[in-house]
Amino acid sequence: MAVDAAVAAPRLTVAELVSRLEAGVREVQDGEGWRAYLAAMSRFHQYSAGNLWLILAQMPTATRVCGFHGWLRLGRHVRKGEHGLKILAPVAGRRSKGEDAEDEAQPVTRFRVVTVFDISQTEGDPLPEHPCQALATASERGSWLYGRLLEVARTQGVQVREGMTGLGRAHGVFIPGANTIGLAPGLSTDQAAKTLCHELAHALLHAHGDQPREEQEAEAEGVAFVVAAWAGLNTSAYSFAYVADWAGRKDGAALVRRLGATIQRTAASIIGRLAPEETSQSA
Numbered sequence: 207m208a209v210d211a212a213v214a215a216p217r218l219t220v221a222e223l224v225s226r227l228e229a230g231v232r233e234v235q236d237g238e239g240w241r242a243y244l245a246a247m248s249r250f251h252q253y254s255a256g257n258l259w260l261i262l263a264q265m266p267t268a269t270r271v272c273g274f275h276g277w278l279r280l281g282r283h284v285r286k287g288e289h290g291l292k293i294l295a296p297v298a299g300r301r302s303k304g305e306d307a308e309d310e311a312q313p314v315t316r317f318r319v320v321t322v323f324d325i326s327q328t329e330g331d332p333l334p335e336h337p338c339q340a341l342a343t344a345s346e347r348g349s350w351l352y353g354r355l356l357e358v359a360r361t362q363g364v365q366v367r368e369g370m371t372g373l374g375r376a377h378g379v380f381i382p383g384a385n386t387i388g389l390a391p392g393l394s395t396d397q398a399a400k401t402l403c404h405e406l407a408h409a410l411l412h413a414h415g416d417q418p419r420e421e422q423e424a425e426a427e428g429v430a431f432v433v434a435a436w437a438g439l440n441t442s443a444y445s446f447a448y449v450a451d452w453a454g455r456k457d458g459a460a461l462v463r464r465l466g467a468t469i470q471r472t473a474a475s476i477i478g479r480l481a482p483e484e485t486s487q488s489a
């Protein structure tokens with residue numbers, strides 16, 4: 207893969223690595239797989255808290271629900287004999303005449319009961335997968351980077367708690383109030399190194415800010431990608447899709463370009479703390 211070759215090339219500068227990230231995010235968003243993924247995800251609603259409660263009360267194991275015809279459009283069908291889950295769908299409309307003459311022009315929200323089915327009640331084509339591929343490897347580089355990053359976190363006064371449970375699908379978290387990074391249990395060495403770097407970037411950049419979430423995530427993952435690549439660890443299979451995912455339907459490459467200076471500055475600062483003598487040579 208061209209992307210891999212480019213990242214593996216020895217000693218790209220921090221600025222070149224940020225350009226690689228920008229191009230990589232663009233490649234993801236231009237790809238067929240990405241469009242299929244977004245199209246599939248757009249078929250799933252963001253359910254209200256009330257409806258999530260209704261769904262889980264009827265089926266505690268439900269993960270992805272969709273209407274009968276929605277599943278057909280995704281290439282799957284509801285198995286015979288499955289009982290649907292009942293939720294409330296808002297129906298926008300206006301009050302009919304005579305119902306309330308005074309605010310006749312006010313739109314009102316009515317609800318109707320609709321039936322949805324969980325993915326476990328359906329069969330057919332697999333759904334497009336989440337585009338981020340977790341790093342499964344345990345390389346010497348990853349292990350070195352992880353150890354050095356722990357040291358950098360310590361000197362910054364940031365606590366690192368390994369094996370933190372309750373993070374859902376996230377690999378890590380930064381808790382600003384406690385100045386603590388939590389890492390999920392069972393991460394591969396390389397994934398742990400990348401995640402620690404991502405959360406360390408949050409700790410350095412976003413402890414007090416109220417920047418939009420997609421910007422915070424693009425900055426943190428951008429820094430992790432650059433620092434890991436500098437250390438010889440290629441995280442492009444994860445990082446490019448991660449930034450693209452947070453950008454959603456917005457232009458992810460433009461997002462990286464806009465935040466590029468912050469990514470460069472923060473990555474360079476972490477790299478400087480990892481190996482001071484190397485950076486002073488190349489500066």
Ligand SMILES: [Zn+2]
Pocket residue numbers: 404408422423426
């Ligand atoms: Zn993050």
